[in-house]
Amino acid sequence: MNLVMFGPPGSGKGTQAKRLQEQEGWPQLSTGDMLRAAIAAGTELGKKCKSIMDAGELVPDEVVIGIISQRYDEPDCAHGAIFDGFPRTIPQAQALDQMLKSRDKKIDLVIELKVDDKVLIDRVKARIAQSGGAVRADDTPETLQNRLNVYYQNTAPLLEYYQKQGKLVTVDGMAPIDAVTAAIAAVIEKAGHKGCLGIG
Ligand code: AMP
Numbered sequence: 001m002n003l004v005m006f007g008p009p010g011s012g013k014g015t016q017a018k019r020l021q022e023q024e025g026w027p028q029l030s031t032g033d034m035l036r037a038a039i040a041a042g043t044e045l046g047k048k049c050k051s052i053m054d055a056g057e058l059v060p061d062e063v064v065i066g067i068i069s070q071r072y073d074e075p076d077c078a079h080g081a082i083f084d085g086f087p088r089t090i091p092q093a094q095a096l097d098q099m100l101k102s103r104d105k106k107i108d109l110v111i112e113l114k115v116d117d118k119v120l121i122d123r124v125k126a127r128i129a130q131s132g133g134a135v136r137a138d139d140t141p142e143t144l145q146n147r148l149n150v151y152y153q154n155t156a157p158l159l160e161y162y163q164k165q166g167k168l169v170t171v172d173g174m175a176p177i178d179a180v181t182a183a184i185a186a187v188i189e190k191a192g193h194k195g196c197l198g199i200g
Contacts, residue, residue: 001026001080001193002105004087006158007113009056009147010120010139011173012180016113017084019181024188024195027076030084031064034071054137056147058088058154065095072099079196080105088155093162109191110162111184113173117148 003026005013017028035053038046045067049059068086071077087093100106124144127135134140138147162168169191171183 001108001188002083002100003080003188003193004083004107004110004162005113006110006162006168007173008115008117008120008151008155009144010123011113011115012177013084013113015177016180016184017082020082020184020188023185023197025197025199026080026082026195028082028084029068029071029077029086031068031086031088032084034067035059035064054143056138056143056150058150061089061091061095064088065092065099068096069099072103079199080108083107087158088151090157090161093158107162107165107167108193109169109188110167111187112159112168112170113180114170115173119174120144120148 003020005017005020007013014028014030014032017030020026021028032053035046035049039050039053040046045063049063052059064086068083072081083096087096097107121141121144124139124141127139128141137143159168169187171180171187173180175183
């Protein structure tokens with residue numbers, strides 16, 4: 001199954017995608033993690049993206065489309081994948097649909113984690129208080145506000161894009177973390193999808 005984990009920055013997409021990977025076997029493809037790995041490795045791509053990411057802006061569509069296509073062709077994605085933080089724009093969603101179509105695949109389900117802005121801001125403040133400072137350069141209340149603006153302007157329109165395709169299911173992302181995990185599992189089961197642990 002190919003699933004998009006959707007939601008604003010800090011909504012818990014990454015955490016839930018990781019849990020789903022562990023429980024069901026579909027690999028989590030996080031463009032944010034891939035870009036941070038490129039920065040840590042000091043690649044040209046990483047150098048190009050660092051200041052954009054630190055400011056909470058989006059890196060160019062062709063960059064993320066390129067890294068996702070390459071990653072999706074690795075053997076562990078043969079039974080599908082969990083897209084986390086991608087797509088973030090309509091052109092990215094269209095490119096993803098095309099990329100999958102050319103491989104006889106499709107997006108099966110889009111799960112939106114719904115979380116109010118105020119809760120997202122409170123979560124950032126709590127993370128900073130807990131760790132004595134921002135762990136990620138873009139994880140500050142100021143940058144989060146910009147990332148939220150970017151989200152509403154560029155990414156939120158995807159909700160309608162996927163709703164029109166009949167693929168969107170919304171889950172309460174403000175529920176306790178285990179309850180969110182359970183709600184996601186229930187959505188996937190209801191849609192008739194089975195995990196791929198132990199397959200091929
Ligand atoms: P994330 O870890 O998903 O919050 O991503 C961290 C940052 O990486 C974002 O704020 C963007 O600067 C960049 N990024 C990650 N995924 C994408 C994407 N699909 N399109 C554009 N920029 C992205």
